[in-house]
Amino acid sequence: MRDKTTGNQKAGKPVPFRGGGFLPKPKKIIAPIVFIALIAFWEWGSRTGFIGPLILPAPSEAFEAFMNLLNTGLLWQHLAASLQRLLLGWFSGTLLGIIVGTLIGLFSLARSGLQPLVSAIFPIPKIALLPLFIIWFGIGEGSKVATILFGTFFPTVIATYGGIDNVDRGLIRMGQSFGLSRLSIIRKIILPGALPAILSGARISAAIAIILLVAAEMIAAEYGIGAYILIAGSLMATDQLITGVAILSCIGLIFAWVIGKAEKYFLKWRA
Template sequence: MTPTRRLIARLTSARWLSPLVFLAAWEAGSRLGLIPERTLAAPSKVVATLWGMAISGELAANLWVSFLRIALGLVIGVTIGVVLALVAGLSRQGEVAVDPLMQIKRTIPTLALTPLFIVWFGIGETPKVALIAFASIFPVYLNLYSGIRGVDLRLLEGARSFGLSRAELVFHVILPGALPSLLVGLRYSLSVAILVLVVAEQINASAGLGYLINNARDFMRTDIIVVCLMIYAGLGLTADALVRAVEGRALAWRPSIVTQ
């Protein structure tokens, strides 16, 4: 294969090629008037708006508010999920007491609870954080519970043969064996939490990305809406990358991690 053909093959197989083509078509459609600005702002307009909001500090201030909401909700939800998974996974009595309730919780759409949470907690910060926490419980619970119950019995038998106590068995065998499942659950919880954040910030927000979107909707500023959607996507990608980094370090003993 000639160098020219090799270069063309690399360009056509690049993963970033199709997004660039999409952006170019979007920009061209906007400049030709095929896509009205009130319907969807051009990429160049979105970038200019992003720069202006970043320079003015408006974006950073509202992003910080959204970050605090999702961080607090995740800490509460993940903590509850881990505790319930340990209770249900480490004892039959705990499984009987906890798992049926969690399965009922799984069948209830989180967003359907929004009106009820508003009645209970008002329209301040509490219902927003509560929705995020409620949504992030089950992914962690289910994956950690399955991971605990899926620990290899031969490992348990080998540990018992060395005289490990019940507590030592849990901390040195069961929990390390279930750690990969916990990290998978954490990644799911992060994704779900960001999705719920989008809706939660529509509840009478006075700051945050949802507040910016509401204001932009009223003034038909599609460029600001797209900027906020990009930030939401960036939050999700960043959170997933952080968990992957933790996974790479915590699970370095796994062959699948070592060979990557």
């Protein structure tokens, strides 16, 4: 059946299309191409003298420095020291942050008592407190782990109670209407509902942890990526410095990848 008024003859022009767009999609091949092109350009610039060796060492030199680090076995010593501090500080900071954030999210007393405290301490750069941490926790591992712990604790607290505040009240009321216990409501409704926010908080705190790791290692550390970068910097060994920075960037990427996997697994119920 067809509408008689449309007829057969074609008169008039088509309506111009003006929808679409505003929907960027990730294309997998683009990112490696950008990386390779950038490094190739950099290498070419260094070889032709377009980029002076003092300003920036060639990627090949940085790679040599990396191979050197690998062959002497120092890489693993630096990495092991750094990763230990990083994981210990980040795990305990995140765990404590989730616990305190949950308390603030659930109890009026904790909220009124702790929330202003968190707001007051969160903006302090934890690096500024490092001398104090050294006095409190010793110049060894303690102060370094503590710096990372404090740095990751506060953003996790804020992400957690923010997530809990945003849990649909209707779901909580539903839980109450079925006579669920308080613990069940927290465990089965509130915490899963806050999980997306907690995981995106973990993304941010992982980056903060790496920044603080380097800062803490720049003071009184024998091994660690931060110490390596510091020594390279004071010797003006820019090739080693670039190597150290590249390793940090890789650690950051691996962290982000792991959290991305965790999100995919725990939040598979989302579209």
